Amino acid sequence: MKYDIHCHLTNKEYSNPNTIITECEKNNISIILNGLDYEDNEKVLEFSKTYSNVHASLGMHPTNIFDSKIINQIIKNKDKIISIGEVGIDYKEGVDETQLINFRKIIQLAEKLSKPLIIHSRNAEKEVINELISIQVPAILHCFTGKKKLLKEALNNPNIYFSIPANIKYSQQFQDLVKEIQIEKLLCETDSPYLWKECMNTPLNVIYSYEKISQLKGISIPECEDLIEKTVKTVFKLSNI
Numbered sequence: 001m002k003y004d005i006h007c008h009l010t011n012k013e014y015s016n017p018n019t020i021i022t023e024c025e026k027n028n029i030s031i032i033l034n035g036l037d038y039e040d041n042e043k044v045l046e047f048s049k050t051y052s053n054v055h056a057s058l059g060m061h062p063t064n065i066f067d068s069k070i071i072n073q074i075i076k077n078k079d080k081i082i083s084i085g086e087v088g089i090d091y092k093e094g095v096d097e098t099q100l101i102n103f104r105k106i107i108q109l110a111e112k113l114s115k116p117l118i119i120h121s122r123n124a125e126k127e128v129i130n131e132l133i134s135i136q137v138p139a140i141l142h143c144f145t146g147k148k149k150l151l152k153e154a155l156n157n158p159n160i161y162f163s164i165p166a167n168i169k170y171s172q173q174f175q176d177l178v179k180e181i182q183i184e185k186l187l188c189e190t191d192s193p194y195l196w197k198e199c200m201n202t203p204l205n206v207i208y209s210y211e212k213i214s215q216l217k218g219i220s221i222p223e224c225e226d227l228i229e230k231t232v233k234t235v236f237k238l239s240n241i
């Protein structure tokens with residue numbers, strides 16, 4: 001089984017998400033849908049209820065308004081979700097202290113509910129890694145683009161994992177990143193519908209993450225699949241999918 005642990009099939013750009021999910025099922029791909037705000041989280045829950053190969057991760061994008069309504073939504077649905085995300089810090093538009101404060105609240109919530117976190121960081125990799133120093137649950141950095149020194153710090157943290165997007169197919173930066181990280185800390189994603197240049201991105205493209213990782217690690221794709229499945233099951237506490 002392959003896993004796209006970070007995608008947004010709820011995005012309005014998709015006219016046929018159900019077909020994509022069925023196609024994924026045929027190709028043995030499981031999907032973790034990541035919510036970005038309250039309404040999006042509701043859609044994520046709906047899909048996960050309908051399809052056995054879809055799992056729910058509820059979150060709030062750091063540039064969206066922090067809302068206690070979302071915290072309550074996560075708590076209320078804690079038994080229906082396998083992680084919290086997409087959350088994080090995004091300083092693309094400048095430093096915003098409230099994002100840091102909100103991120104701390106989210107970390108506390110994840111620890112209280114014992115759920116892993118799927119984390120977005122943009123121009124704030126240092127801040128994110130600092131906040132994760134003593135985290136008690138798995139923290140997955142999605143599309144990590146931090147500098148070497150920060151990567152070293154992150155690699156020393158036993159609870160930090162890295163999720164590698166399908167566009168590793170084109171990206172030398174992600175290929176170099178994978179070379180530095182042991183396979184036990186790697187997961188795969190597409191961030192659909194984003195990060196793709198050929199056509200509309202979908203979780204079906206997650207195969208490119210697996211292809212490139214297996215190539216770079218000198219192992220077969222089935223071997224790569226097995227190792228990553230083991231990590232998925234450990235991180236998300238999934239006994240069997």
Ligand SMILES: [Zn+2]
Pocket residue numbers: 006007008034086191
């Ligand atoms: Zn995302």
